[in-house]
Amino acid sequence: MTAGSAPTVRIQREDFDTAAEIERLTRGKTDIGGVVTFSGLCRDEAGRLVALELEHYPGMAEAEIARIARQAMERWPLAGLTAIHRYGRIEPGQNIVLVVAASSHRQAAFEAASFLMDYLKTRAPFWKKEHRLDGTAGDWVEAKAADDEAAERWTTAAVGKLGG
């Protein structure tokens, strides 16, 4: 895969293997100097939750994450980029999301992975519903303003304010 080639995006019910995804991205390449991975896991919220139910918009979920991933490929010199998001019932300690970014140098890989996660959280059509330990009907997780702010910092104006 050369810089600018298509990122890999998968939306799936089953778990993923982080090591296998790194291997898939780096196999046979000698120009990659850094690989950054981010894994998002389900928390039990201090023992309150038995699971999260992740609902998604089939079709748009893939399309939107692919749009975000292509933006990352355009913005940073990446040798490869993978984003995997699970749906369905996910229990505390289990994987929800994986981002793998590979580049010649670490900074691009760190920044691209961070950008992808910040945009994915605010733009990818997924919704989490809580299943509580006490058996009561759980609530839908509410979106956090902090996530919007995290995504906002990647806009041109905000990057300018931070001094690039």
Place this chain on the structure above:
Amino acid sequence: MSDRPIRLIYFAWVRERIGCSEEDVVLPDEVKSVRDLLLWLRDRGEGYENALSHPEVIRVAINQEHVAHGESLADAREVALFPPMTGG
């Protein structure tokens, strides 16, 4: 809009409150924008009113792309309504 049906799709608590996950509707001519659609739907019954009582919080996608509430429905085949996203 003429008699062209549009598919509406609902997610998360919008789906639960309305009581169905999708439906096909034919919009009256005066429903031209996303904002018009949210107000028109709100008057269709109790479930819709519960789901859309604060239309400003509802996120909308036309043909599987995010849009603002001012967006025209002229090219819409599929319109999805949902709460702010909580993936990742």
